[in-house]
Amino acid sequence: MEVRGAGKAYLSAGSTVNALADMTLALRAGELTGIVGPSGSGKTTFLMIAGLLEPPSTGAVLFRGQPIADARTRLNSLRDFRRTHVGFIFQKANLIPFLTAVENVQIALEINDVRPKAARAKARDLLARFGLEQRENNYPTQLSGGEQQRVSIARALANDPVLLLADEPTAALDGARGRQVMQEFRKLADERQVAVCVVTHDPRWSDIFDRIVEMSDGRMTTVRPGGAPTAPVEL
Numbered sequence: 001m002e003v004r005g006a007g008k009a010y011l012s013a014g015s016t017v018n019a020l021a022d023m024t025l026a027l028r029a030g031e032l033t034g035i036v037g038p039s040g041s042g043k044t045t046f047l048m049i050a051g052l053l054e055p056p057s058t059g060a061v062l063f064r065g066q067p068i069a070d071a072r073t074r075l076n077s078l079r080d081f082r083r084t085h086v087g088f089i090f091q092k093a094n095l096i097p098f099l100t101a102v103e104n105v106q107i108a109l110e111i112n113d114v115r116p117k118a119a120r121a122k123a124r125d126l127l128a129r130f131g132l133e134q135r136e137n138n139y140p141t142q143l144s145g146g147e148q149q150r151v152s153i154a155r156a157l158a159n160d161p162v163l164l165l166a167d168e169p170t171a172a173l174d175g176a177r178g179r180q181v182m183q184e185f186r187k188l189a190d191e192r193q194v195a196v197c198v199v200t201h202d203p204r205w206s207d208i209f210d211r212i213v214e215m216s217d218g219r220m221t222t223v224r225p226g227g228a229p230t231a232p233v234e235l
């Protein structure tokens with residue numbers, strides 16, 4: 001997915017906020033990209049545009065080289081595409097409160113016409129991948145913040161997206177769980193060629209990324225290769 005020359009302006013309380021300005025970034029298959037930058041620098045706005053949840057005000061979004069969205073696009077028309085191609089992990093888990101952990105994942109599959117029995121089996125497998133096999137019948141309020149976030153990660157992976165976008169997915173997790181989640185993203189990129197883009201404030205993961213994009217004031221300021229952190233990693 002490529003965001004090309006994208007800008008985003010919001011009208012807020014009578015004034016215009018330029019959340020994103022002339023951003024060009026391609027998220028390629030098999031690549032794990034980290035996005036860092038101060039609060040308000042446009043990181044979430046970029047994810048929303050790359051994931052076709054917000055149209056850009058200027059510029060365009062391309063998928064496999066073909067234009068898919070610009071300022072005139074009605075994003076409702078891309079709902080099916082999003083459902084089958086894009087996985088989202090938001091800052092908040094946003095689970096459905098009256099469904100159990102396994103049902104929250106299962107429903108994402110059933111919406112895509114997977115039969116209940118197969119959906120259930122896949123949902124259980126996904127939860128087990130994130131250490132939640134003992135929690136599958138719990139409701140969200142019975143889960144810790146970190147557990148809820150891991151359910152939301154399982155849900156985002158349910159339909160085998162080719163593009164996975166995650167907004168601070170490890171913020172609610174302890175060091176070891178956070179690393180486990182990041183390693184799962186690494187594996188998705190390496191083994192399934194998923195394009196993964198993660199907004200994070202956590203410098204501990206810089207060794208896992210292929211590249212790190214820094215943003216400031218709605219602009220991309222630098223792109224540097226990931227790699228071993230300079231300070232020792234403490235888990």
Ligand SMILES: Nc1ncnc2c1ncn2[C@@H]1O[C@H](COP(=O)(O)OP(=O)(O)OP(=O)(O)O)[C@@H](O)[C@H]1O
Nearest residue numbers: 010011012017019038039040041042043044045046
């Ligand atoms: N729906 C909206 N309406 C008005 N302004 C918005 C809206 N969404 C974002 N903004 C503004 O756009 C700018 C960029 O916001 P964005 O959420 O992309 O930043 P961020 O880098 O993700 O921040 P954080 O690290 O705090 O999550 C901010 O000034 C924000 O207040």
